[in-house]
Amino acid sequence: MDWDKLRIFHAVAAAGSLTHAGDVLHLSQSAVSRQIRALEESLGATLFHRHARGLILTEQGELLFDATAAMAKRLDTAAARIRDSEEEVFGELRVTTTVGFGTLWLAPRLTKFYEQYPDLNIDLMLEERVLDLPMREADVAIRMKEPSQADLIRKRLMSVHMRLYASPGYVERVGVPEKVEDLGNYRLISQNVTATQAGAGAQLIQNLWAYDIPSRLMVNNYFGVLQAVLNDLGIGVLPKYLVDEFPQLIRVLPEVESTEIPVFLAYPEELRQSRRIAAFRDFVQDEIMAHRRKLRDTGLYD
Numbered sequence: 555m556d557w558d559k560l561r562i563f564h565a566v567a568a569a570g571s572l573t574h575a576g577d578v579l580h581l582s583q584s585a586v587s588r589q590i591r592a593l594e595e596s597l598g599a600t601l602f603h604r605h606a607r608g609l610i611l612t613e614q615g616e617l618l619f620d621a622t623a624a625m626a627k628r629l630d631t632a633a634a635r636i637r638d639s640e641e642e643v644f645g646e647l648r649v650t651t652t653v654g655f656g657t658l659w660l661a662p663r664l665t666k667f668y669e670q671y672p673d674l675n676i677d678l679m680l681e682e683r684v685l686d687l688p689m690r691e692a693d694v695a696i697r698m699k700e701p702s703q704a705d706l707i708r709k710r711l712m713s714v715h716m717r718l719y720a721s722p723g724y725v726e727r728v729g730v731p732e733k734v735e736d737l738g739n740y741r742l743i744s745q746n747v748t749a750t751q752a753g754a755g756a757q758l759i760q761n762l763w764a765y766d767i768p769s770r771l772m773v774n775n776y777f778g779v780l781q782a783v784l785n786d787l788g789i790g791v792l793p794k795y796l797v798d799e800f801p802q803l804i805r806v807l808p809e810v811e812s813t814e815i816p817v818f819l820a821y822p823e824e825l826r827q828s829r830r831i832a833a834f835r836d837f838v839q840d841e842i843m844a845h846r847r848k849l850r851d852t853g854l855y856d
Contacts, residue, residue: 559593562586563601564622567615570608627690631824643833644673650692654776655817656680658796660696660838667837674830682749682775687822694821694831696838698793699753701820709819709835712842714793716755716812719803723786730806731789734765737807741769741788749774758812759791798849 565575566586576586594601601615611619651660656678664676685691688705695701701708720730731737747756747763749772763770771787773779776796783790789806793815797803819838825831 556593556596559589559596560618560622560625562589563593563618564626566590566602566609567611567619567622570610572609624689630690631822643671643829645830646675646677647694647830647834648677648679648692649694649696649834650679650681650685651696652682652698652775653680653778654780654793654796655696655698657777658780658799663841666841667834670837671833674833687820690822693825693828694819694834696817696819698755698815698817700816700818703820705823706820707823707826709839711817711819711838712795713814713816714795715814716758716791716793717797717808718789718806718810719783719792719797720789720806721783721786722802722804724783724788725804725806727786730804734762734807734810737762737765737767737789740767741771742767742791743771743773743779743782743788744791745774745776745779746772754812754815755791755793758810762791762810798845 562575562579562581565578566572569575569578572583572586572590575581576583579586590601597614597618599614600612601618602609603612649656649660657680661678664678667676668674679685679692684697684701685695686703687693687695687701688703696711698714700710728740731740742762744759744762745755747760749756769788771782773782776792779790779792780796780800782788783792783803784800797805819835821828821831821835
């Protein structure tokens with residue numbers, strides 16, 4: 555099968571348009587169309603349905619696109635490994651983690667990382683959805699639970715707990731609950747139990763809701779929960795690693811916390827020898843150790 559035609563087919567299928575694919579490939583629309591027709595003739599199958607709004611893959615086209623997508627991922631992996639020299643760290647590193655961890659813990663520390671590796675470009679993808687590392691949607695992930703995907707190297711970084719926190723302004727205005735049964739008199743800010751999050755966090759929230767709390771604010775990530783707490787809206791369910799950066803927040807009901815939530819760094823087995831991955835992994839581990847030392851020195855580590 556002609557590799558060049560497959561490359562053009564993949565671009566058309568990804569773009570859904572001959573014109574857009576031509577722009578990406580720097581080919582004319584007619585040249586792209588000829589290559590697609592030639593590929594269809596060689597396979598004896600129609601790969602696209604044509605209509606006014608663009609192109610839609612046929613069943614046979616879907617099968618071929620799955621194959622070319624897998625090929626593209628493998629080629630990306632090979633190119634990444636080739637780019638990793640024995641002496642230098644450069645190229646692109648795609649990192650995925652949650653909005654809260656990435657925004658408040660990781661991003662502020664990247665200044666130091668770029669000072670060490672100025673030729674490395676990071677694509678930081680912050681979302682609660684778990685990206686598919688084996689299919690190379692990202693190179694490395696930091697997640698609040700052990701990844702279940704196969705063919706991954708996993709490194710446990712630390713453990714965190716979900717706790718209750720409020721701002722000084724909110725406490726001054728409405729006071730603090732003395733026991734968990736008093737939460738019905740306060741506004742609770744949390745993620746929804748159906749949102750993508752660590753199971754231990756969802757269990758804690760579900761347990762708190764059982765106390766008939768009429769006033770709630772639900773946000774789909776912990777960064778939003780934190781912002782609401784900082785702005786005096788109520789008592790928030792937050793992971794301790796976020797609150798470490800905001801020591802003015804007051805812990806409410808110290809006896810209430812989730813079970814242990816493990817934090818893992820993971821990356822595909824095929825990137826085991828990647829110097830970009832190793833540099834990032836070592837940097838994150840060093841920063842976690844430095845953060846722990848800082849908390850111990852200030853008496854905030856527990």
